Amino acid sequence: MSTGTDLISLIASRQNLDDYQKKHWSGTMAEYLEIVRRDPAVTRTAYQRLYDMIMSKGTEEIVVNKEKLVRYRFFEDPDNGGEDAIFGLERTMTSLVNVLKSAAHGYGTERRVLLLHGPVGSSKSTLARLLKKGLERYSRTDEGRLFSFAWREAGPDGEELLTDCPMHEDPLHLIPHEDRAEVIRVLSEGAPAHPYEMTIEGDLCPFCRQMFNERMARYGGEWSRVVEDVQVRRLILSEQDRVGIGTFQPKDEKNQDATELTGDINYRKIAEYGTESDPRAFNFDGEFNIANRGIIEFIEVLKLDVAFLYDLLGASQEHKIKPKKFAQTDIDEVIIGHTNEPEYKKLQSNEFMEALRDRTVKIDVPYVTRLADEVRIYEKDYNDRKVRGKRLAPHTLEVAAMWAILTRLEEPKNAGLTLMQKLKLYNGKTLPGFTEDNIKELREEAEREGMLGISPRYVQDKISNALVAHPNERSINPFMVLNELEAGLKHHSLINSDETRKHYRHLLSLVKEEYEDIVKNEVQRAIxxxxxxxxxxxxxxxxxxxxxxxxxxxxxxxxxxxxxxxxxxxxxxxxxxxxxxxxxxxxxxxxxxxxxxxxxxxxxxxxxxxxxxxxxxxxxxxxxxxDTIKLTSLVSSVVDKDTQEKIDIVKARLIRSYGYDEDSATDVLNYVASIFARGDVKRGSH
Structure with a gap:
């Protein structure tokens, strides 16, 4: 048997056909109403589904500097091996989840655009991607399932054709308005407890309205016969298939018009149906149309042309869009946009944008200001699995993260506290004379902290440079990365003043001093x-x-x-x-x-x-x-046997207890020896 056949058999044996059938279920309107009676959650709004999805992964309470915070496990991206995990932004995530909870219960925020606002590289796009990917996965689970429908039609040869509702609507939209209250009453009787009140909101889209009216005329107003022409089917949300997940990115104004959001005329079909205003001659495939029942992401939302903003306002406030030549059409979707600081400042100063400002809920997404969290961001990208054949010496990511955090912190107003000490306090270290209450005060006095500084992206680029720039080195040490960070400052496009550049260089020298203290301390402890x-x-x-x-x-x-x-x-x-x-x-x-x-x-x-x-x-x-070890003799070319034995013991301790390998342990001993040789040993351990 050939390898190809073996592999096909292997893949076939791994498939779960029952699961496939469940995800591709189809049935009648009557069967769907029975599903709704047993599980009212299938009728949730987009906001309700998004909120429940986040909560389904669970929460844990953490205490940071005496402050109790909630950590939502969803944002650690557990289903994807933590690939898009977000670290250290518990306050931001809580703000976001509170807005979604309010929207899920219909308290008003469901009529707003969620605006993620923060500096470049602060994980705004990652957050939007997490929500989109999460919603895709959630729709594939039993607790996250939802349904739409297709129309049965006779083909040219008498065969049955199925035409999907182009906006993936809930089949309950087929129920006439005058009967909805009674249907809800009957469905709610004996239904399991549910956190949301069941409602049927919105009308059929123009296409389904045409199909519905045609059939009502054909069957003499018999609604029950109309719904016999409907096949209800399970809906799996997918950005790639353009079902329930949309993304809109501003382009050149000349090449973009509102039809990208609300759909466009299908000129080929006008000949068939005779008029532009026949919904069958229209493609309801704009981003707002296809994102119905799910989520739409606006990338750099404030760069949108004003014409688009009117569509955005109607979509958020009224939950309606206006396709060309058709009546306003109902939508049910979460609208999330993101923008950076300069664009947001422009919005604030532009009086024409007042309507948009009034309809947005701003959620700040700052940079991380806790060292441990910043290190975790880099560890995700630079671990043994991804940095093949190379090792990062201990503290390499730590010093890079330390510098990044220092650029984001504001100088403390307390003259007795240095920026480095502030970093350590934020990271949970105790310092004489400072309590956890002081840390709260420090955070409150620095309102803009985390909204300025160096992005993780810049640091990641420079770590990558260091890995590539030393092809013959098995081990990359902190100095290689610090040198790359410094060299890149000359050409950094987002640093717009020499004063800032000078300040960042000064912070690099502080980090070098701190690293010196760390390794001196480790070598001293190893000895x-x-x-x-x-x-x-x-x-x-x-x-x-x-x-x-x-x-x-x-x-x-x-x-x-x-x-x-x-x-x-x-x-x-x-x-x-x-x-x-x-x-x-x-x-x-x-x-x-x-x-x-x-x-x-x-x-x-x-x-x-x-x-x-x-x-x-x-x-x-x-x-x-x-003195008995004569560590300074390391910097000389001749080391006697007795000293070498003692040095080997120290090296073994560094490898065993501090995570070094042979190369990096030798490097760090040589480095510390050179410090001793120049008589630069400071008293104490700092």
Whole structure:
């Protein structure tokens, strides 16, 4: 058997024919009404369906700087492996979901254009794409299903032809207005609980109205015979098939007219039907027509010609569109547009646009201002699966993200706080003298934060450049990326002043300093990661602290003599974590109280449970040991065997505990050694 036949058999065996039949169900009007009685959710409006789709993925409550936020799992793109996941914009997502919820319940926002507003690259398009793709998938599920219908007609040879409703309407539109209230009453009796009130809103589109009226005339007004000519079918929304999902993009004004939104005359069929005003000689295939029952996205909506805006206003406020030569036609769709800052400012200053301003709900989509979230954005694109054959050294994405965040933050009004410290506070780090309440104040005083700065797109481009520009390097390090970021500033089209460029360069130097501190700290900790030596040093420190707080003497293990507590030892450790002389007594008492509380619970003290003390012990041990390792000899060409063994141990620790590989561990040791060689070791760990 050939490989081709094998593959065809393999694909055939993987197909689920029952599922296919379910998704392509067709039946009579009577069968559809029975489905509605059992499951009223099939008649939901576009807003109701979109809101339920988001909620179907669930939520979780998170706390950021004492503020409780809701995270909607839908925006993590779980069905697509997180390909379009949006990170760190919980407030934006909550605003959006609240608007959709209000629209779903008919509180007014269903008559508005949703306007996503933010700087370039802030994920506005990603958000719109998520909603469109999500709606496609949701319509394929049992809980997201919806239905439309087709007309049965006799073909030239007597065969049956089916002509779909061009606007994918709900079959309930076929029910005459005077009978709708009674039909709803009957359908609602004994129907399962449903969060929305069932209604039948809107009339048949011009095409279906013509087909309906023709049949009413043919059957002498017998409605039941008219609906026998109707086949109800399951509707699967699909942007590619132009069913329920539309996208409109402004082009050159000369080449674009309103028919792209509301449909156009089919000149070939005029000869057949004799008049332009026969709906059968019209293509109801504009973006508004085909997006009915779903969602339409307007890309750069404020660049639209004024003629289009009138269509947009009618579609949002009245839920109607006006195809050429036909009466106003009902639509049911979510209208979502996006725009950037300069275009929105133009809208605000243009008095002709007042009607549009009044009919939009603006939802700000800022850049991320939390470092951890920005790193996740880059990790999505630069992971082992996608960066084949190359490794990103530890902190490479972190420093790029750090710089991006710094460009978006506003200088703190508090003179005692640096921009870098503000970044760390936002990222959940605690700093002396600042509480989580201060962080809320910092956010409130910086209203424009996240609406300016460098986009993730620019950073992603420069990381890609670094990967390509070093073909012979197996490992890409932070300096390669920082150099690319700096080199690109000269030609960055969105930086319009030398002052801004200068500021961004200054921020790069801050990031380099911070990176220097990070790797120095890691190497110091790797050198000092001798568990036995740390345990001995800790025991020695605790013995002295205990004696000091209880005003006792310490027994010298070597001489057997009792001595005063070793103040020099205690201070040399405490200074490493910036405990001032005036606070030493408080700190020592805290440690003893902590040990005492553990003892009462029958637990033994372990220095690793106290992060500050662990850091202090490691730095002290490093200071005591660094001369024995002679790290600076790394920058010389000759290294003796003893030193090399010690260096190999440190390298192994960097690989095991900090995510380095052989190349990047060697690079970082050489780099830190060069810092020591120039005598640039700052005290403490910053």
């Amino acid at each position: 000092a990661a001798d568990e036995d030596a740390l345990t001995r040093l800790c025991g020695n420190y605790i013995d002295n602290v205990k004696a000091y707080t209880q005003r006792e003497k310490v027994k010298n293990k070597y001489t057997g003599q009792t001595e005063e507590p070793d103040e020099r030892l205690m201070r040399s450790i405490e200074e490493k974590i910036d405990i001032p002389e005036s606070r030493k007594d408080d700190f020592r008492r805290e440690i003893m109280n902590y040990i005492g509380a553990l003892a009462l619970d029958g637990k033994k003290f372990d220095y690793r449970t106290n992060e500050r003390l662990q850091k202090a012990l490691e730095l002290k041990l490093f200071q005591d040991q660094k």
